[in-house]
Amino acid sequence: METFSLRDGESAHVLLAGDTGDLPSIRRILDELPDDAYGQVYLEIVSPIQIRPIDRPEGVSLTWLRRDLVPHGLREIAPRGELIRSAVSAWVSEWMPEAPAEGGDRIHLWVGCTASPRVGTLYRELASKLSSGASDDR
Structure with a gap:
């Protein structure tokens, strides 16, 4: 995605x-958002050493998804894209009703982690759902 554009009067x-690997793109998008933007950023990392401060609007939450902290006490590293898929799917269940309200906010979606087949499948599912009213930015 080269630019992040909103329609006049549209909330972000x-x-x-x-x-x-997606940090440069995500930082650029966050820099382009208006101060009143809101939503969620999920960043999947391998270990806490990769955590760095990221400037963003106050209403945008950031969650670091650590692959070294696999659920259920397993000591393996989670496969690439697994945590993104779970987190995004949960977010979508909460924030994207099956039938969006007329005149409701459009959700602007950007999904990276393109080398993961898990995320590729998720992206295609979301793009299909978003075609009914939200913005599909990738």
Whole structure:
């Protein structure tokens, strides 16, 4: 995605998801958002050493998804894209009703982590759902 554009008077409700390879794109998008933007950023990392401060509008939450902290006490590293898929799917369940309200906010979606088949499948599912009213930015 080269630019992040909003229609006049449109609020910026965003969902951004990616891994450390996507940080330059995600930072650029966050820099372009208006101060009143709101939403969620999910960044999948391998370990806490990759956590760095990221400037963003106050209403945009950032969640670091650590692959070294696999659920259920397993000591393996989670496969690439697994945590992004779970987090985004949960977010979508909460924030994207099956039938969007007329005149409701459009959700602007940007999904990275393109080398992961898990995320590729998720992206295609979301793009299909978003074609009914939200913005599909990738």
